[in-house]
Amino acid sequence: MNVYDWDKTIYDGDSTFGFIRYLFCHYPKTLLNLPRIIFFGIGYGLQLVSKQSFKENLFHLFVYVKDMPLATKRFCESHLDHVKSFYQQKEDDVIISASPEFLIQEFGRLLHIQCIIASPVEQKTGHYMGLNCHGEEKVKRFYKRFPKGEIHEFYSDSLSDTLLAQLAKKAFLVKKEKVFDWPK
Missing domain, CATH: 3.40.50.1000 (HAD superfamily/HAD-like)
Incomplete structure (x- = not known):
């Protein structure tokens, strides 16, 4: 194999950050997560927050998307x-x-x-x-x-x-x- x-x-x-940008553009409500991303991003940059914790707080913006499976499908199809x-x-x-x-x-x-x-x-x-x-x-x-x-x-x-x-x-x-x- x-x-x-x-x-x-x-x-x-980077498909993850491409997907995040896609969500910001197509689902503007996800921008409500920006303060959280900035806060935990600074913490990660200062080595006060783990990479996984930063990513989990970044991914919190998923809660603002009503149909994540559909958003995921559309992003992947448009980025093949x-x-x-x-x-x-x-x-x-x-x-x-x-x-x-x-x-x-x-x-x-x-x-x-x-x-x-x-x-x-x-x-x-x-x-x-x-x-x-x-x-x-x-x-x-x-x-x-x-x-x-x-x-x-x-x-x-x-x-x-x-x-x-x-x-x-x-x-x-x-x-x-x-x-x-x-x-x-």
């Missing part, structure tokens, strides 16, 4: 052009991402990707239902899903995914549309 990070790897940009041309989907591909699982699952549905591992965020409230799927947590979640899983090829834009890269027979670093061997 091949395993891919999502944001800046397959998807050109962000999928990079190097990506050639195979049946057993696995996407593993720190972005909200419901968001990546919708992209996966549209792209016919069966296996998505991502951050468990409640779509209607923005609350985390587990840990942010980043760094070491990606490895734990991968092995929970595939106890004997072998990664043939791994692709990511970030060296923070080195732990997953080390599990793969071949690993690649993705920068824009270019794919390089993972640095040794």
Whole structure:
């Protein structure tokens, strides 16, 4: 199986922040969450608030959207052009991402990707239902899903995914549309 990070790897940009911008533009009531975002953003910048706590408070704006599944579907459909041309989907591909699982699952549905591992965020409230799927947590979640899983090829834009890269027979670093061997 091949395993891919999502944001800046397959998807050109950060899909989570693209989705937040989309919600601000299409659902103006979400702007009511700006003071909370600023407050917790400053706390995160000063290292007083964890990344997960900041993201959960950012995602609180979901409560202002009446039909989040529809908003998610519309965003994903309108942003399929962000999928990079190097990506050639195979049946057993696995996407593993720190972005909200419901968001990546919708992209996966549209792209016919069966296996998505991502951050468990409640779509209607923005609350985390587990840990942010980043760094070491990606490895734990991968092995929970595939106890004997072998990664043939791994692709990511970030060296923070080195732990997953080390599990793969071949690993690649993705920068824009270019794919390089993972640095040794």
